[in-house]
Amino acid sequence: MKQSTSPRGVVQAATGMTIVGTLTAVSAAIARYPVYGGQAVRYAAAAVILLLVARVSERRAPGPRTRPRLSLREWCLVTALAATGLAGFNVCVVEGTRYTTPAMVGTVVGAVPVLLAIVAPLLERRRPAPRLVAAAVIVALGAAAANGLGGGSLRGLLLSLGALGGEMAFSLLAVPLLPRLGAIRVSAYAAAIATPMLLVVGLVVDGTAVVRTPTAGELAGFAYLVVVVTVGAFLLWYDALGRIGADRAGLFAGLIPVSAAITTMVMGLGTPSAAELSGVLLVGCGVAVGLGGSAGRPAPAVAVPPAPEPVGVAEASRP
DSSP, X not given: OOBSSOHHHHHHHHHHHHHHHTHHHHGGGGTTSOHHHHHHHHHHHHXXXXXXXXXXXXXXXXXXXXXXXXXXXXXHXXXXXXXXXXXXXXXXXXXXXXXXXXXXXHHHHTXXXXXXXXXXXXXXXXXXXXXXHHHXXXXXXXXXXXXXXOOBOHHHHXXXXXHHHHHHHHHXXXXXXXXXXXXXXXXXXXXXXXXXXXXXXXXXXXXXXXXXOOOHHHHHHHHHIIXXXXXXXXXXXXXXXXXXXXXXXXXXXXXXXXXXXXXXXXXXXXXXXXXXHHHHHHHHHHHHHHHSSOOSSOBOOOOOOOOOSOSOOOOOOOO
């Protein structure tokens, strides 16, 4: 399977990032719940669901049942993925908004498409495709416009850069794990390991109030975050990485602020500004440029075990 503009990979990447963009509006339902405790509960529940899905899919697979055992290197990679791409990302975003505007955080994280378009090929010992880099710059500019730019303190900027690093790690650290473990187990292991990390941070920040019984509205919000965003978007994104490559898939990260703006409008929480609408247009143009024509030599194939058909299917938190 060659990584190129695979229709399935394109649809999965676009759908996954669109789902992540709905977080901003949906998170309003759990705004009063302790942040870190809530994220720990979210990842713990998602890990249980993902492990159950993995077990069912392995039982249905033809041939002898084999459960991959992680090597020391793989344990290190998945732990680093959980610490940076999940727990670290959440901490940087949440704490960053205390020192700067959410728009500033979103603008900095919006540089992800550009960095993935450059770094992902270099890690695979190939030259970045000029067309993809140009497209990623357009997408990043659109994401910045859709986020409304913003400003803040130096500490806020540094935390925003930390969130950017976490967003990069979420994809790049998963790439070497996907061929053998598959999207389901990579997602499950990362979510499970991130849970105690976030719980510890929550205990430091909120003490014994780190978790509490959610209200009916909060329970509905958590159900959406667990099943649709964490389980669904994780599987869609990680399967897409193996089909179209991290550099191409990264273009679709620009859909997050677009989706956030649309979801906010649909839920009656606000009307997009002219800057946001221009950002939406730029993101669309950038994605079209990146997917149109030949974007350079295709990346080496990555055989990612597909997610079951269908499985069911970061405001402040990670896909």
